[in-house]
Amino acid sequence: MANATKRLQREYTDLVKAPPTWVNASLVGDNLQKWKASVQGPEGTPYEKGTFNIDIDFPNEYPFKPPTIKFITKIYHPNINSEGQICAEVFSSWSPQLKVTDVLNTIRSILVDPNPENPLDAEIAQIFKTDRNAFNKTAKEYTKKYAK
Template identity: 35%
Template structure:
């Protein structure tokens, strides 16, 4: 961690010491600017029961530039496109290095960003879409769009369970 800017090193240290419930972010051993992220789908949302994998990268310009984050697994959400890119203002034009300061204490920026992504799962916004077809579905028939989101989560979970059962039989 010696070659990293002090701020990033502090954030990584705090992230490891004080994990956020429902969110896990682990830096790569070979490049501490890259993180493997796991976010649990929030309760009482279409994504409840899901465990979403994301990648997070802190660019050289960080903290003046926002982190780069994207979903790696399929999700049916108006603010997340098929490539996993996320439409979230704090990852774009509302980004500010000041996001990490709260009441004089450091707040892990990734924690703020990742909590915001988790909150986005609870409150899809079809009026500011990245996936226009999903947003249209959400606007025209929200209950059906929610069912589609739940079906994808359920399929993903059952697929992982099947894989686990097959893996156990091989072992």
């Protein structure tokens, strides 16, 4: 646990000192193992102009086990289910070299480029593959309704 605390303290300090322009992160209370982040929807995507709130929970075994990430803001996305869980390769191929910023970058990249071949929501993935206009329209409606 001591290693996790040191590592999380360093990552949190780095993120606060030099945050990416599209994300804000803060601790929940003073608990280093619970973070809240808000991610701006990337330009040129149906999520543009949206702000998506995310909970990040770090296990005691961090960095040897990945954090648990959950979207609190409802989002229409093939790789994020209605409970806010994310299907992202970074979690299945987790490595202790990865940092929170890598996780946040992965989240941003799946917003820019969803992977319908590895969906958490098969129905949304099917719409994404077969009718991109319908997908974009619904994703924009969700963004407008839930991510403002």
